[in-house]
Amino acid sequence: MSDSEQQADAPVVVAGAGPVGMTAALALDARGIDSTILEADPEDRDRPGSRAIYVHKDTLRTLEQSHPGLGQRLVDNGITWSTRRTLFRGKEVFARTYPDRGGDGGLPHFTSLPQVWTEEYMLDAIEESDGIDLHWDSPVDTVDASDDGVTVETEGGDVWEAEYVVGADGAGSTVRKEIGAEFDGTESPNSFIIADVDEDPDNPRKQERVFHYDHPELGGRNVLFVPFQGGWRVDIQCRESDDPERMAEEPNINRMVATVLGERYRDRVTWVSEYKFKQVTADRMVDDRNRVLLAGEAGHLFAPFGARGMNSGVADADAAASAISVALNADVRETADGEIAEYGIRRQKAAEYNRAAAGQALEYLQGDSIVTKTKKRLAAELADYYEPAGEWLDDAPYGPHEGPPVTIGQY
Structure with a gap:
């Protein structure tokens, strides 16, 4: 040795x-x-x-x-953002702002x-x-x-x-x-593009989590954006036919971010990655x-x-x-x-x-079955009259909330 x-x-x-x-x-x-x-x-x-x-x-x-x-x-x-919004093909189907951070023992439900x-x-x-x-x-x-x-x-x-x-x-x-x-x-058969975007300190957006089903200005792709301390996470679901490497190139991702967050964010992308979920x-x-x-x-x-x-x-x-x-x-x-x-x-x-x-x-997000597509479309149509339908659309992309039955903590 x-x-x-x-x-x-x-x-x-x-x-x-x-x-x-x-x-x-x-x-x-x-x-x-x-x-x-x-x-x-x-x-x-x-x-x-x-x-x-x-x-x-x-x-x-x-x-x-x-x-x-x-x-x-x-x-x-x-940060602990308090507003959640969901849109279906450009139409808002759910919005809720929580009065406080929740949690117990001095700790909130989450931090970002x-x-x-x-x-x-x-x-x-x-x-x-x-x-x-x-x-x-x-x-x-x-x-x-x-x-x-x-x-x-x-x-x-x-x-x-x-x-x-x-x-x-x-x-x-x-x-x-x-x-x-x-x-x-x-x-996953298709790729996802994830980008970090710096906040605009002179004109910051409202801190809210927003999910788009079939974003009409991004070719009907699902889009999520969520704030974290100092910036935004933008998550774009690609189609199987997409070229994710090309989509992640600077001019293209900048254009998509500007479409989603606003023109002032076009040149504020700090990191981008494309991958398939295992x-x-x-x-x-x-x-x-x-x-x-x-x-x-x-x-x-x-x-x-x-x-x-x-x-x-x-x-x-x-x-x-x-x-x-x-x-x-x-x-x-x-x-x-x-x-x-x-x-x-x-x-x-x-x-x-x-x-x-x-x-x-x-599977819910990617599913091409007629049952899945029909359920989402009908829920979007009912959302104006029946709040639980919009709440279901807002919540379903995250899977069940219950933790594993064999653990003390949630995860």
């Missing part, structure tokens, strides 16, 4: 310093358990795009419990801010915590679990001996591959030795409807910390193994539920 390589012990190694990995480390720290985070990216990593902007109340509560003040900091630096801000605040919390050791430029290369623990080696040759490992290293997870877990699921879950969330736990996108990928991605990953991370805490304090090996195995069962069921829920919304 060279001088640049090291061998060290840690009760828990967390692979990945995204929101899920950092939540796991903070949740372990709150339970008195030290951890080491191994992050592949450098400390000055570039994280473009707003990405996961919508932070649910359950996530805020988890972060607040794991590091007092953290959830509140997200609320203080985010760029993910990079969330990560910044979580990094600050980690720096304030004595029990978390974060290593940048440390991509995990191998994970070798036994009955006695786990050996983790990085691509740089550093070796870590741990009791447990939390794999929160994203969609391309090395940890998932190392334990032999595989993704199973589908991919609906996949790992065939297991825990290794055969009950030593390695997957969390977040290492274990599942969902379409974004209902904001189930990061929020469900945070629920995974907190549940993993709880299971590991019980396992580390168990007097009997069978008890420890049973706790980790139970985590795997519960979080896989939760992932499968969230995949189905997001898929239900995706």
